[in-house]
Amino acid sequence: MKLKIAVLPGDGIGPEVTNQAIKALNAIADAFDHEFIYKDALVGAVAIDETGNPLPPETIAVCEAADAILFGSIGDPKYDNNPDAKVRPEQGLLALRKTMGLYTNIRPVKAYETLLEKSPLKTEFIKDVDFTIYRELTGGIYFGKKNLSEDGKTASDLCEYSDYEIERIAHHAFKAAQKRKNKLTLVDKANVLESSRLWRRVVTEVAKSYSDVTLEFLFVDNAAMQMILNPKQFDVILTENMFGDIISDEGSVIGGSIGLLASASIGDNSALFEPIHGSYPQAKGQNIANPIASILSAAMLLEQFNLVDEANLVRQAVEKSLELKVSTPDLNKENSFSTTRVGDFIAELILNNE
């Protein structure tokens, strides 16, 4: 397969970890005889520094011409600490999601056997956890009409959804469930919210096309409890934007290793893959950042193009590196390896295991 990949390393540790993901992709290309063509583009603080714009038009053009976007991370303290900054690095990612129509955010959560000790949850609660959250990313209250009364005393935000916004992500989520454990949990607040009742109706309708998938419903407040009490019960979670923001961030910490979590944001014509961790500017250039989340985001990229064996091989190599403790200092204080060494090791495992 030939794939054009836009590479947007961004700020902080973004470039370093993205480089390791590319090593893994190159190993896959070698092993499976694929052709991956990379094109770099600027985003975030580095883009502001060079062009004044966190998402320059050239970057959009590169992304539009690509099959997929490999994203690093953005954010720089020199903008965070300046309340007068007119443009902020983070706007680059928000604008990119909007421009490319990336309406489905995917966040897998997996408890790695070798890292159970790092989880805040007791082992019996977190062991064998393996689920993925499908969060609607471009609708709901975050994008609804905002209002502040003229006297400044009353403020409001509108949470609005239309059936097509729910349908399109629901199809993605059901298809994912078919490839996993055939269970989908819709998280909503249908006992109170009209928009949640629409979600329930539409998702129930879409479910008819996926009779092999069991559909369950869970109120968001209960979901916040179940994420702690029994996260093993989940396979695919589907939810609206704000509930997904809360639940997926909650889910990201139960495994105890946020540096390992990847994500995808997909639309009808584009797909972006990134680690969920931030730009971690303190570690920039020190060759200590954990590249695994970025490498796992490359695995999600492969899976998006139905390169399932390839994606699994990347994941196996990552797990092997964890078992062998070939890890950066965040996971292995005593006998740690550098970012590049971990990247090389995983790429070698891919080539040798193929």
Add this chain to the structure above:
Amino acid sequence: MKLKIAVLPGDGIGPEVTNQAIKALNAIADAFDHEFIYKDALVGAVAIDETGNPLPPETIAVCEAADAILFGSIGDPKYDNNPDAKVRPEQGLLALRKTMGLYTNIRPVKAYETLLEKSPLKTEFIKDVDFTIYRELTGGIYFGKKNLSEDGKTASDLCEYSDYEIERIAHHAFKAAQKRKNKLTLVDKANVLESSRLWRRVVTEVAKSYSDVTLEFLFVDNAAMQMILNPKQFDVILTENMFGDIISDEGSVIGGSIGLLASASIGDNSALFEPIHGSYPQAKGQNIANPIASILSAAMLLEQFNLVDEANLVRQAVEKSLELKVSTPDLNKENSFSTTRVGDFIAELILNNE
């Protein structure tokens, strides 16, 4: 002090556990020479059965004449499983909150040393946790304008707040912080929501009257993570209705003993105290239900009227009973005590410790 207390035992295990709370209150009355006058009233399924109304007018009259309301629990499977039921037991509580203007919900979360093993969190994460959540209860998106388009394809809910709704609960929360560890964390999503920005402005203004309290801000998605990663950091959490629903339910499970959690819902002229657990109909009449949440809700009642020594004595008695494992089967499988025996034991401890 003379207090008129409306007693609304409700359904399921409500009457049994409420009786134990009354034993504790009577012990306090004896020990401190107070006079508590109880008046019973119907609410929930028992009220529907007798009057057709989950909140009969006589019950409202009893509550309005009282200084405080001691509430049990409501809910009965015969209504839950009937989709055609026009009235539901739960409407009784919602209507009561609204009628009595109970706009502040208070949910303390405390990790009991003797129960650390029951927590889903590892001991180092949950030990010494002791915070309380102030959730706005009568505004926000749960009560905002709902809309469903005529074609049924678009639905919306409005999240609206006015300054006075925020001010009045903020004062309660800051006063609570002054009696605790002098820290208040406002949970919002002010980076995205206009209503959250209003919360921030109003709370920042109110904070000026409480210079001994440190005010911090936390986005709700981050709060959902911090509740797991470092719940010890919290003292008083203040938040709007829906965020409070999610965060307080999440908080309720980290201690591992939901049967122990009490809550209060207060307004300007009334205050209601109840366990957060449900009516648990399977256990009804078996004398096995854990009465501690109800007894601790009586302690919150005492504190509401500045009977601080009295409230602390109830809490000490509860902790003593836990230490001595004089507990119902949910906490002590091997050598358990009945609901009434635990209630008697705690009342005796109160009388003997005074």
